[in-house]
Amino acid sequence: MNESEARSLLEIADDELILGWRDSEWTGIAPLLEEDVAFSSIAQNEIGHARALYELVAGEQGTTADELAFDRAPEEYRCTRLVELRLLDWEKTIARHYLYEQADAARLEQLKQSDDAEIAGLAAKIDREEAYHRMHAQMWFDRLKDEPRFTAALDELRPLLDAGRDEHSPELAELWVEMTMVRRSQPAGTAW
Amino acid sequence: MIYEIFRQERKGQPFHHAGSLEAANHDFAEQYAKEFYGRRGESEALWVVPREAIIEVDEFVDELKRNYHRVDGYSLKEKLRRARERVGSALVARDR
Numbered sequence: 001m002n003e004s005e006a007r008s009l010l011e012i013a014d015d016e017l018i019l020g021w022r023d024s025e026w027t028g029i030a031p032l033l034e035e036d037v038a039f040s041s042i043a044q045n046e047i048g049h050a051r052a053l054y055e056l057v058a059g060e061q062g063t064t065a066d067e068l069a070f071d072r073a074p075e076e077y078r079c080t081r082l083v084e085l086r087l088l089d090w091e092k093t094i095a096r097h098y099l100y101e102q103a104d105a106a107r108l109e110q111l112k113q114s115d116d117a118e119i120a121g122l123a124a125k126i127d128r129e130e131a132y133h134r135m136h137a138q139m140w141f142d143r144l145k146d147e148p149r150f151t152a153a154l155d156e157l158r159p160l161l162d163a164g165r166d167e168h169s170p171e172l173a174e175l176w177v178e179m180t181m182v183r184r185s186q187p188a189g190t191a192w
Numbered sequence: 193m194i195y196e197i198f199r200q201e202r203k204g205q206p207f208h209h210a211g212s213l214e215a216a217n218h219d220f221a222e223q224y225a226k227e228f229y230g231r232r233g234e235s236e237a238l239w240v241v242p243r244e245a246i247i248e249v250d251e252f253v254d255e256l257k258r259n260y261h262r263v264d265g266y267s268l269k270e271k272l273r274r275a276r277e278r279v280g281s282a283l284v285a286r287d288r
Contacts, residue, residue: 034228139220143217
């Protein structure tokens with residue numbers, strides 16, 4: 001694994017971790033019970049993908065998945081602005097879900113071609129789960145595509161995909177505080 | 193729309209009713225059914241059926257009380273006992 005591969009794996013891992021957190025904010029309050037279960041399951045999958053990616057990078061860098069996920073400062077994260085926002089509007093959440101899954105598919109397709117067998121293997125594994133996320137996103141897209149609120153959300157969020165990964169929104173720092181609170185409250189080296 | 197979900201636990205086994213769920217259309221129903229009844233590897237296959245497609249029959253008219261149509265209306269035990277008695281007494285009569 002070279003430097004640039006490690007960097008792009010970390011980008012994906014950060015995206016999946018942060019999006020997993022954001023999506024899980026719907027647990028218990030989704031528009032209907034069935035969707036609550038489905039969307040929470042997607043959120044959980046994303047965090048699972050993040051973990052597998054962090055582990056792969058951590059193995060190379062002599063660190064651990066937890067350290068990569070939680071012990072960096074918020075400004076060190078490499079996620080896209082799209083996943084950072086706290087979007088408690090269903091139409092925006094689904095718009096983000098749809099935009100993200102499309103971009104993620106293209107990225108995974110590239111990783112599956114990697115010469116590194118571990119990377120290609122993990123990408124293929126993740127992609128098999130993402131296929132269900134894409135189906136889910138597509139179903140919602142088909143259902144909402146003529147709703148002005150949904151198309152407006154797509155237009156509003158689409159530019160964030162290309163907004164770069166160096167600058168973050170204040171919402172990431174807020175999420176980071178929440179996400180790392182338990183870990184930071186323990187002395188270093190605590191075994192969980 | 194309400195969908196009824198049937199679950200097959202092992203290949204070749206009959207499908208049993210697992211529960212119901214609400215979904216906007218067949219595609220959502222399929223996806224939700226997978227989440228509810230398949231994601232833990234507990235099912236070999238699922239049947240996802242719109243409740244509307246199910247024909248429910250719940251009236252079983254028996255105005256003339258023809259209870260001999262029913263198992264509980266035809267006591268085989270009692271008939272056997274009487275038959276045994278008859279045979280028994282016939283045998284006793286013959287041996288005399």
